[in-house]
Amino acid sequence: MFRYLVQRLLVMIPTLILISIAIFVIIQAPPGDFLETYLAELQSQGEAVDPAKIEFLRRTYGLDQPIHVQYLKWVGGLLQGDLGYSFEHSMPVNEVVGDRLALTVVVSLASILFVWVISFPIAIYSAVRQYSVGDYLFTFLGYIGLATPSFLLALILLYLAQVYFGVSIGGLMDPQFEGQPWSWDKMQSILAHLWIPVLVIGLPGTAGMIRRLRANLLDELNKQYVTTGRAKGLPTGRLLVKYPLRISLNPFIADIGSLLPELISGSVIVSVVMSLPLTGPMLLSALKSQDMYLAGSFLMFMAFLTVIGVFISDILLALLDPRIRLGGGVAK
């Protein structure tokens, strides 16, 4: 086991290096750089910029250096915990990300809890009462949840919330609470806004989770040990919870790997559509304007969390499910 852990940890290093190269190259791939985007944006508003000034900025920010030099500078900074400098906001990346990270974690946690709380009981019910009216109803709802594009749902809910509940469109709180200290009113305002993104972000996940859990549970329930247990008179609840449920939990645990990065990235499309002050729209605009350090460092951070998350879920799976063997040579 120990050797397996060390091996996994060591493999992470080349993985992260490859990811960092890929991120940097892809961000740099479109023609132009941040300053050209900036220039175009100013011109679209009718403002003129001295080309000499742009050239000067390019030199100041080192954008005129060859790509490998820029890359090494960036990675060097990352290793020392310096995420770099955001051109678009002209301040260090850490400061730009600031509050958004906290709010993103709140929204993501809420939607993950939502997914679990809703999907767990429904899936068990559907599996135990397979082909009942309830099962069909939930299956139907689940397919709708899977099939509805989330941005469309977001728009519809925004409209309904505005018309029927008077909730201001977009954002995570009423405008007067922005940047204010925490208070009961502010909490209420956030809760009033939070349910839409949570519902929209959580719905496809809920539907997917119900389907998977139901299928896994059905597999187990039809196995002989369950029949034997039932024949020997084990109470239904115990019979369900003791083994079949535990084994069918695998998808939950495997999901933890992708949970960590999801926590900080939020759902990009939904937050853009709903204008939520989360990290997703920030990442998108950074990519669009080629604000390379902001985009790159953020993506790198997500990649790091993904790698860690997968590592954790692998270990958990190995611990929880005795059927899972550590890779060929190692286990023997």
Next chain:
Amino acid sequence: MKRRDFLLTTLGAGLVLGARSAFADFIGSPYFAGAEAQGDLPPVAERLPRNPAVARMLEQGKLGGELRMLMANPKDTRVLVAYSYARLVCYDTEYKLQPDICASFDVQEGRIFTFKLREGHKWSDGKPFTSEAFRYFWEDVANNEELMPTGIPTTLKVDGQAPTVEFPDDLTVRYSWDKPNPDFLPAIAGASPLYIFRPGHYLKKYHKKYRDEAELKTEVEESGQPSWAALHNRKDNQYRNDNPKLPTLDPWTLRNKPPAERFIFTRNPYYYRVDEKGQQLPYFDQVVFDIRDSKLIPAKAAAGETDLQARYLRFDSYTILKEAEERDHKYVVRLWDDARGSNFAIYPNLTTTNETWRKLFRDVRCRRALSLAIDRNEINQAIYFGLGVPGANTVLQQSPLYKPEYTTAWSEQDLDKANALLDEMGLTQRSDDGLRLLPNGEKMVIVIDTAGESTEETDILQLVRDSWRKIGVDLFSKPSEREVFRNRVFSGESIMSVFFGIDNGVPNADLSPWEFCPSTQQQLQWAKWGQFIETSGEAGEKIDLPEAQHLFDLLQSWRAATDGGVRAGIWDEVLNIWSDQVFSIGTVANVPQPVVVGQHLHNVPEKAIWAFDPGAHFGVYKPDTFWTDSDRPLSPIPE
């Protein structure tokens, strides 16, 4: 001194000199009552200059209240600097220059500019605003190699020569050149202006000259900026308005630090303008910017979540705005005139690298034929509900230089004439599907590059395509990204492009006709000629079309002329050549700009021109004179 300039200055000076005696007492906003009582702020009479500027307006207002607007980007704090439009000299609604921050100005021979400041005028932190602010800019910023490594701003140079700048006393500043500099005052009065003054008393603490080197160095390192110059530039951004600590002369000052989801600007206690009753402007105590995605802004405006909005609203949201207006009565939608010469125009690339097309486009008959074939009425009806004005890409009716024939020249659909022109050029061979054949045997198919930003462009091109098919020309649009698009045009890869029409469709003779003459690379019909001029011959191509050369020469003579009559004559000639040569193909102009105005708002014009430069959007209508009769409480200031 020219008579026109003389009149201007004396008029301006007369207005303000008479001011002080006219008021029994100045009235300040109750907003500062607490601070005044505590002794944190001096009384209003001491905060105003000795000769404050007096604002003329429709109805005298009442102090207080809050103005909410929606913006799409945390960097939009700069929009308030444009809207506030406090400039050393500014344009009035007729686009004539007037003294604004300065008490008066004087121009001799178009080359010696003297500004007189207001006595007792103060920055928003209460420190005096004198010629020292101008000296700091000129000596310590503009001429500092580290702060401005590329030298002084180009508008301050005439033929590469820098001005002589003098500060005869605390209230006088003089810029002089050997030759006229017609770009100087327009740059100062611009929406995104050239600031020739700086709050030196604040910025000195970031300037190498005034600080202990070691101390400054640690501060630079802490800030994460690469050098002291970068730190100084970061703190000193009057236009971007992203530093709440930077003293300003604007009516409202930023209170919280970007980036944020909401920005609050509160009134500047030392603002220099009063209304005719002696109340210190601005009327609004507070301006609020809420940052939301630009696509949500029309919906939020319709829900009444803004008091004054035009930015991020386009004509295509007019119907939903109007519907909500009639349902909720929270606001009225006004339609202002967009100042662009044409909402979208088509630019044949005269400097394309494609030999065949370059030869064709340089033949004026080809450009005229393509223009004649377009059914502009159909575009106007189908896309703008018939509310625009179909015509060429040129000056608009609101401009004093306008002549009806500029709009109609080669722009009323006439398929026979268009066909005849193309036949005359020898393009008589046709393919099986009725398309004309180029001299090299290929079909006459034009690929138009678009910046790919709105469906409006592609919709227009689709309609253009239908009518061009009738003269045997086919069209495809090629959407790309804006930077890619520009680079394709610059390099000559693209043969034709579609983009916004000329920016300022309402010029007068005192504004430069540069948009109509080869002058910069940004001009999509002759990018390489423009580049040649911009780089003084280092890159690009020399102009080799007589008509374009003529336009270029006219621009030079306009710059040398200081007399209004001569300038107007040059403008006439420029516009004549421009219309006759069809260097760009216009579609529909005067497309209305929806402006959402809260029911409780006063002094916002019913009908006006929506233009960025000159005009600064709301700027020339002076939002410091807008006021409200709503008693909605002020929003708290974010931390």
